[in-house]
Amino acid sequence: MLTIYNTLAKQKVPLTPIEPGKVRLYVCGMTVYDYCHVGHARVMVVFDVVVRYLRHLGYQVTYIRNITDIDDKIIQRAKDNGEDIHTLTARFIQAMHEDTDALGVLRPDLEPRATQFISNIIVMVQRLLDNGYAYLTSEGDICYAVTRFPEYGKLSGKRIEELRAGERVEVNETKQDPLDFVLWKRAKPGEPSWKSPWGAGRPGWHIECSAMSTSCLGNHFDIHGGGMDLQFPHHENEIAQSEGATGEPFVNVWMHNGFVRINEEKMSKSLGNFFTVREVLQKYPPEVVRYFILTSHYRSPLNYSDQHLDTAYHALTRLYTALRGLPSGDTSGELEPTYQERFSAAMDDDFNTPEALAVLFELAREINSLRHTDRAQSTQLGNELRRLGNLLGLLQQDPDTFLQQGTSSATELSPQEIEKLIADRQAARARRDWQESDRIRHALKEQGILLEDGAQGTTWRKG
């Protein structure tokens, strides 16, 4: 039985889909004015695993992850670059797809963009006006009146009075309450805008997600996810907007993933301490990054450093080393249920990927133990390892491909040249010329190539 930590309930709850057998899931995606950083990668990978596992459990999943392609920062960045916002967003949407594809993140079923849902947004804003949750300011903006929504704060555990007393609430004369937020922003001259009953303007920060999620999944759906930082105010506001507009409950389960940190500090754009996915991928294979993300539980902080990536690389190497030389695809024979059960138990417990990975390593150890004594069984376990790995989006490469790819700092030698040297060394070994044999071994080691003499001959990998 899958249980998920629900931010709304502040505890783990069993997943009970609204419609039996189906799960409707919405995740807040990116604002596309720059490249993905590792923090974005974490959201993408975490919810990719959620979706993979839900599908594995037999649920028919509809997975929506939006793209924010209109907002202040996009307008500003386009202006700075002297380009059209659509040129800007198109470029970064493509870059995002390149990055997520590299990380083995499956595409969502739909990737709605805010600018494609303007009419839905307008309808929703109008409904909020009709229902008395919104008002027109003297500036011509439409704002949400938080005091009209009695449950405001139920997700983040905040109280309106306390928020108001907080030191950092921005004061805006035109709002009825400092906590009120903009639903529809009147366009200033030269800004991108859309026609509306309230004049030319554009959507506020939070309304797009309410409009897109309810339009794509219905007024009431199962799971809504995103980063911790979206909990307040973004998701709180989404609830207020959606429930205010539809009169129905919005979302059953709210999932929030923890941050990526650098030196015990949140990685973020505003702090400027972020690494983009493409930077990291120049140094590490994408699967290593993915593995690294899954080594900590999704709600825990994840401290980023090269040292941790190196460790992740070694660990993943162990898994691939276990798979090396085993034929894949043969699924005949008895399956050992123990590993699968333990893997499932871990994943059923709020997607405990570190625990699930531990099962993978135990599987690897048994494969290694049996590989010379019970070929059939070790092959079987190898298939099991690949199958379970696949649920995490791992271990789907050919082992030699993974083991021989190395890092960017590695050798200039081509595989052909390496094979040639190995052949030379074999010849030396055949005539028991250990000196020459070792010379070649050490020369290759200088280049980051490790040779391993096995029963079936010499293999190489980078390391």
Place this chain on the structure above:
RNA sequence: GGCUGAGUGGCAGAGUGGCUAUGCAGCGGCCUGCAAAGCCGUGUACAUCGGUUCAAUUCCGGUCUCAGCCUCCA
């Protein structure tokens, strides 16, 4: 100031009221022409102070420390 969450062995990171996490690194052994990989063995770990209990790292309370949200942020 308000509200969250967290403090586990050299590092990372799960988990549990009494019993092996797991990975990386280290040490010893086996294997190897030498290696590597692998296998076997190996580590006085659970911030701190009290409390509950036959028994607490695990439950409760205080303290300290850290991170996050309260402003755009995954």
